[in-house]
Amino acid sequence: MSSSSSVNDLKEDVLFLHYETFYSLVKGNCGDIVLEIMQAQHISSVDCLLDHSSSSLSRLNNSSDLIIPEGLVQKFLFLSTLIIYSNFIMKSKIDFTCFNPMMANIIKNSITKERDYRYDSIVRQFAATSYILGDRSSYEFIHLNIPAFLPSVQSIQSVIASSKNHFTEGHFDFNRVDSTVTVSKVTYDTQTNTFIDFSLPLGQHGLPIIKSYSTDSFTCLENWYSNKPMAKSQVAHLIQPLSYSLENISPYLLAKYGTNNKFKAPYVISRWGYIYRQCKAKGVRIIGYSKDSNSRYLNAMRRSLGVFGDFVYDNRPDYYEINIPNTWNWLLVQSKQLFICMQEPHAYL
Incomplete structure (x- = not known):
């Protein structure tokens, strides 16, 4: 190509040149040798060059690959990392x-x-x-x-x-599956305006009275810290679903609250009965309860199982009968049970 002209000098009408006018342009810009090559290959216009096809061009034209200029990759180095990452994804089995x-x-x-x-x-x-x-x-x-x-x-x-999963201390929520972590120190809940992890008093059905420690008075709060019992431990009511078709179903937290462990077995039995009735109303059958070696819970288990006595389930046709072999004279429980009790760290549903 002559030094006096370049492709930048070409006008848009070069696309409309054919035969003699096109050859004249080629000769003037590229010389006789290029002109002879064009004529030998019957290239008589720019359209012929644009329509040229080969195996390498066919692969490019038919591919969905994105071609990134080298200068762009050098300017933004993370693009090369993305290319490597995309190739890795295509071959990897990782989710x-x-x-x-x-x-x-x-x-x-x-x-x-x-x-x-x-x-x-x-x-x-x-x-x-x-x-x-x-x-x-x-x-x-x-x-x-x-x-x-x-x-x-x-x-x-x-x-x-704004989430609907907000958890209120001491509230038994039978409509929700929750896995909230328990808190072992007094904290302030802004949504309910309550101070959490004082020992909640127990009321009807052996349930903790929620929002017992709600105040806007600093004097009242100071009095609680001085006179009200602090929670020495956490009571967490977990439910473990059972299923024939599913395995390893995770338990969920039904309720959690702080306690100073100053309660009696009748509160436990009353609370178990309440949980049983509420779950049954939701179409869920409680099979049993379990707890660790806390003496109050062991006492409640002994009473509800009828050990050394009978625990009467009045007007409860939904109890089940346990067929105890006659030779099991060591098993001191009654045959009619609404739910069973066992010394385990989980509650079974």
Whole structure:
């Protein structure tokens, strides 16, 4: 090609040149040798060059691959990492259900203004879990160091606060499956305006009286700290579902509250009866209860099983009959039982 012209000098009408006018352009810009090659291959216009096909071009034209300019890859080095990552995903058996939306979310948010950031539902769930299992400091550390990844602390706090899974101390929720971690110190619940983990008094059906420690008075709170018993341990009512078709079903937390262990066996029996009736109303049959070696619970088990006596279930046609062999004279329980009791660390449903 002559030094006095270049492809930048070509006009748009070059696409409309054919035969002699096209050959004249080729000769003027590329010389006689290129002109002879064009004529020998019967290339008489630019269209002929655009329509040229070969095995290598066919693969490119028919492929769905995205071609990234080398200069762009050199400028943004993370693109090469993404290419390696995508090839790894194609061959890997690892589940990337969570990771892929996170990466896509970061990239989408990175090209928009911060006030327009949007977060995938999986990212929001991950953020809420990270905030709950970790703490505010660790969440803020991740939020600051990985831009466009997680919602702000204020946003995730609002999501958690508006959740229907809020847990009230001492409240028996038969409509919810929950796995809330118990807390072993006095804390303030902003939603119910109560102080948690004083020892809750027991009321009807042996249930703790919820919201017993709710006040707006600092003097009252000070008096509680001075005179009210603190919870020395936590009572957690867990339910373990049983199923023929499913294995390893996780137990869930029905209720949790603090106690100072100053209660009697009749409260336990009354509470078991209440739980039994409420679950039955929901179509769930309680098979039995279990507890550790706490003397009050062991006493309640002995009474409800009719050990050394009879525990009468008045007007309860739903009890079941235990066929006790005559030779089992060592088993001192009554044959009619509404539920069984055992010394185990789980409750069975």
